Amino acid sequence: MALVVQKYGGSSVADADxxxxxAQRIVATKQAGNDVVVVVSAMGDTTDELIDLAxxxxxxxxxxxxxxxxxxxxxxxxxxLAMAIANLGHEAKSFTGSQAGVITDSSHGKAKIxxxxxxxxxxxxxxxxxxxxxxxxxxxxxxxxxxxxxRGGSDTTAVALAAALNADVCEIYTDVDGVFTADPRIxxxxxxxxxxxxxxxxxxxxxxxxxxxxxxVEYARRYNIPIHVRSSFSQREGTWVVASSEETEVEHAIISxxxxxxSQAKITVVGVPDKVGEAAAIxxxxxxxxxxxxxxxxxxxxxxxxxxxxxxxxxxxxxQAALTALNKVQDGIGFESLRFDDRxxxxxxxxxxxxxxxxxxxxxxxAIADAGVNIEMISTSEIRISxxxxxxxxxxxxxxxxxxxxxxxxxxxxVVYGGTGR
Amino acid sequence: MALVVQKYGGSSVADADxxxxxAQRIVATKQAGNDVVVVVSAMGDTTDELIDLAxxxxxxxxxxxxxxxxxxxxxxxxxxLAMAIANLGHEAKSFTGSQAGVITDSSHGKAKIxxxxxxxxxxxxxxxxxxxxxxxxxxxxxxxxxxxxxRGGSDTTAVALAAALNADVCEIYTDVDGVFTADPRIxxxxxxxxxxxxxxxxxxxxxxxxxxxxxxVEYARRYNIPIHVRSSFSQREGTWVVASSEETEVEHAIISxxxxxxSQAKITVVGVPDKVGEAAAIxxxxxxxxxxxxxxxxxxxxxxxxxxxxxxxxxxxxxQAALTALNKVQDGIGFESLRFDDRxxxxxxxxxxxxxxxxxxxxxxxAIADAGVNIEMISTSEIRISxxxxxxxxxxxxxxxxxxxxxxxxxxxxVVYGGTGR
Numbered sequence: 001m002a003l004v005v006q007k008y009g010g011s012s013v014a015d016a017d018x019x020x021x022x023a024q025r026i027v028a029t030k031q032a033g034n035d036v037v038v039v040v041s042a043m044g045d046t047t048d049e050l051i052d053l054a055x056x057x058x059x060x061x062x063x064x065x066x067x068x069x070x071x072x073x074x075x076x077x078x079x080x081l082a083m084a085i086a087n088l089g090h091e092a093k094s095f096t097g098s099q100a101g102v103i104t105d106s107s108h109g110k111a112k113i114x115x116x117x118x119x120x121x122x123x124x125x126x127x128x129x130x131x132x133x134x135x136x137x138x139x140x141x142x143x144x145x146x147x148x149x150x151r152g153g154s155d156t157t158a159v160a161l162a163a164a165l166n167a168d169v170c171e172i173y174t175d176v177d178g179v180f181t182a183d184p185r186i187x188x189x190x191x192x193x194x195x196x197x198x199x200x201x202x203x204x205x206x207x208x209x210x211x212x213x214x215x216x217v218e219y220a221r222r223y224n225i226p227i228h229v230r231s232s233f234s235q236r237e238g239t240w241v242v243a244s245s246e247e248t249e250v251e252h253a254i255i256s257x258x259x260x261x262x263s264q265a266k267i268t269v270v271g272v273p274d275k276v277g278e279a280a281a282i283x284x285x286x287x288x289x290x291x292x293x294x295x296x297x298x299x300x301x302x303x304x305x306x307x308x309x310x311x312x313x314x315x316x317x318x319x320q321a322a323l324t325a326l327n328k329v330q331d332g333i334g335f336e337s338l339r340f341d342d343r344x345x346x347x348x349x350x351x352x353x354x355x356x357x358x359x360x361x362x363x364x365x366x367a368i369a370d371a372g373v374n375i376e377m378i379s380t381s382e383i384r385i386s387x388x389x390x391x392x393x394x395x396x397x398x399x400x401x402x403x404x405x406x407x408x409x410x411x412x413x414x415v416v417y418g419g420t421g422r
Numbered sequence: 423m424a425l426v427v428q429k430y431g432g433s434s435v436a437d438a439d440x441x442x443x444x445a446q447r448i449v450a451t452k453q454a455g456n457d458v459v460v461v462v463s464a465m466g467d468t469t470d471e472l473i474d475l476a477x478x479x480x481x482x483x484x485x486x487x488x489x490x491x492x493x494x495x496x497x498x499x500x501x502x503l504a505m506a507i508a509n510l511g512h513e514a515k516s517f518t519g520s521q522a523g524v525i526t527d528s529s530h531g532k533a534k535i536x537x538x539x540x541x542x543x544x545x546x547x548x549x550x551x552x553x554x555x556x557x558x559x560x561x562x563x564x565x566x567x568x569x570x571x572x573r574g575g576s577d578t579t580a581v582a583l584a585a586a587l588n589a590d591v592c593e594i595y596t597d598v599d600g601v602f603t604a605d606p607r608i609x610x611x612x613x614x615x616x617x618x619x620x621x622x623x624x625x626x627x628x629x630x631x632x633x634x635x636x637x638x639v640e641y642a643r644r645y646n647i648p649i650h651v652r653s654s655f656s657q658r659e660g661t662w663v664v665a666s667s668e669e670t671e672v673e674h675a676i677i678s679x680x681x682x683x684x685s686q687a688k689i690t691v692v693g694v695p696d697k698v699g700e701a702a703a704i705x706x707x708x709x710x711x712x713x714x715x716x717x718x719x720x721x722x723x724x725x726x727x728x729x730x731x732x733x734x735x736x737x738x739x740x741x742q743a744a745l746t747a748l749n750k751v752q753d754g755i756g757f758e759s760l761r762f763d764d765r766x767x768x769x770x771x772x773x774x775x776x777x778x779x780x781x782x783x784x785x786x787x788x789a790i791a792d793a794g795v796n797i798e799m800i801s802t803s804e805i806r807i808s809x810x811x812x813x814x815x816x817x818x819x820x821x822x823x824x825x826x827x828x829x830x831x832x833x834x835x836x837v838v839y840g841g842t843g844r
Contacts, residue, residue, distance in 0.1 A: 016479050020479055023479075053498070054502065057438050057509060059509070065501045065504045065505045065508065066505070068500070068504075072494040075491070078490070079488070079491035080475060080487075144521070
């Protein structure tokens with residue numbers, strides 16, 4: 001008998017009919033002989049509606065109370081899902097994050113899980129119950145207040161419970177068939193990836209692929225929990241996210257996929273005195289403002305002026321805070337001006353195979369250049385190359401790169417089914 | 423500095439504007455120098471909407487899960503109310519029933535409070551916070567599951583917290599100005615009662631007056647917590663429900679008010695053998711089915727047949743269960759048939775003064791007879807007389823009784839303002 005943790009997102013439980021269909025899938029998993037723990041998000045637009053309600057009474061609601069409010073969403077979905085399962089003749093019990101033992105720090109709205117003590121879930125499983133757990137929420141170790149985990153929180157809840165319960169698999173249900181080589185809305189020929197390593201999935205998630213959240217993949221990698229990303233609307237196999245091994249490496253494609261991200265902005269600090277410590281002062285300041293930088297480029301200073309420009313990218317939503325913080329220290333640091341550009345896009349090519357294939361960057365830059373797109377910034381990791389382009393060029397560049405690396409479905413089908421002629 | 427517990431019902435917090443107005447009232451109480459604990463119900467129709475949602479997935483949802491679902495309603499209202507108070511510049515913290523220390527038994531949907539351990543509320547009050555507590559809910563001592571208290575639960579939560587915190591007053595806010603001598607929709611001349619004893623309020627509540635629930639008044643009486651029932655839409659003084667004292671007794675009206683109840687039904691067991699123990703067997707059976715009887719009448723048996731009829735009243739909603747239970751034992755007990763009548767109404771006259779005024783029942787029966795209404799059953803307590811009439815006659819009988827005991831407003835105003843001429 002296996003222990004399966006399943007996570008269903010808001011679109012999978014959008015209304016009563018969806019809830020009933022999900023209940024049937026859960027019961028089928030149970031009837032196949034598995035113990036089942038289900039993590040569920042709030043139904044459909046519930047969370048947005050609750051945020052709207054909060055805005056009606058307060059423009060800046062206290063974070064503790066906003067968490068209290070938002071956690072009502074999963075409370076509703078989990079209870080209704082447990083009812084739907086009971087209606088199919090199986091015992092189901094719902095548990096809040098607190099009841100399920102999801103212990104967090106006290107950072108309301110973006111709490112981190114610091115411990116999971118699933119004693120009540122274990123007892124319920126031993127009694128033969130299906131456990132339904134509220135995603136996205138926990139209880140603070142220090143204050144005993146209710147917390148939420150922030151974006152991707154329900155995925156993280158599922159993986160954390162899978163780890164604490166030593167589950168065999170964590171199934172993440174969504175409205176697509178798995179992880180694709182690119183966003184199918186931009187690249188219709190994008191293909192589903194059957195198997196991908198944690199490392200590659202981390203790079204894809206960090207690069208804008210929205211299907212799994214970074215924290216969830218990090219958690220799965222740390223505890224070696226296999227994630228199976230699949231559609232709640234079909235029975236098809238989805239994408240397995242697993243530890244890389246030599247075996248998988250050998251059969252692995254050079255490139256896993258192309259991710260893109262339109263949510264970043266670029267700030268350029270113009271005319272920074274080229275002295276030791278000036279750049280460090282700028283980045284320390286931004287770190288203190290809790291702003292996460294992504295790419296950083298420092299130009300070679302002009303010998304004539306002894307000044308340089310420093311550019312960096314960051315989430316566009318942090319742009320105003322960063323500009324405010326920088327403006328305050330303009331005199332102290334002595335830079336000339338600030339430039340802000342939120343009309344940028346980032347394109348990232350991810351693949352464990354690129355470690356062993358030195359030609360990858362040349363092919364990438366060539367494909368983007370051939371498509372007539374200008375590259376503004378470049379950054380690389382061991383298994384990823386990212387470039388910044390104009391936001392209007394994102395689709396063109398993604399399509400060109402996807403084609404250049406033979407990721408389009410037709411070409412791959414040619415390889416697989418085209419016989420020995422090639 | 424006083425400690426004030428305030429309770430706001432669903433209609434007082436029906437939407438964001440209502441919540442903001444309630445927040446202002448709470449802040450005014452705080453600014454007047456009081457510590458404030460607020461108990462709040464779910465907003466407007468939230469609870470009904472959640473019940474509808476449950477019905478969509480299951481005709482008979484498990485009670486544990488229904489409680490989990492319904493408690494989302496107060497979670498929303500309390501968080502939003504805390505936000506609205508924070509927006510006025512005062513610190514407010516919301517607490518679930520469980521967090522507030524409302525410990526109950528495990529009877530989902532109708533749990534009883536067995537202990538209140540408000541440690542977190544006390545700490546928050548010491549820190550200067552206003553405490554907002556979810557009404558209607560608690561946590562089971564045995565299973566640690568979330569429970570709801572059933573009808574009138576938020577009033578009971580408020581009084582229980584007032585008792586545990588040793589509060590100076592428990593203010594119950596509603597959409598009318600307090601307790602009236604009769605339902606103003608039936609008797610437009612009904613008057614607000616400024617002061618009433620726990621005992622009289624208990625009788626009124628048990629007799630169908632809906633303004634305060636029986637359990638809440640019982641709780642207040644046991645712990646001697648003064649209740650102030652008042653409108654959330656005005657600043658007027660409402661009705662104080664307090665311990666009776668000789669002082670209040672002297673100045674007290676003979677009659678406090680007239681209550682009515684259309685939710686009862688009457689069952690007659692026809693042709694019961696007039697042997698020792700037959701009636702007891704019937705009532706034991708109904709007790710085992712957890713059916714609460716109200717009035718009971720056993721006719722004198724006819725000497726010729728040795729048989730008698732037993733009639734009793736009960737909540738109409740329990741009618742089917744009672745008939746089913748009785749049908750099962752028809753052969754064993756040997757009664758002839760069952761009659762069921764849910765077209766009845768109960769009218770109750772309540773007043774501590776009737777103890778010392780023996781003419782009350784004569785006036786009551788006379789007034790009803792003069793109004794041309796037939797009395798079907800009668801029951802009395804020390805401070806209450808109730809009669810069963812045809813449901814269509816309820817309004818007529820209530821109006822007649824109210825007038826007969828000089829409770830109509832014009833007459834009383836004549837007493838107060840009419841000078842010494844009378």
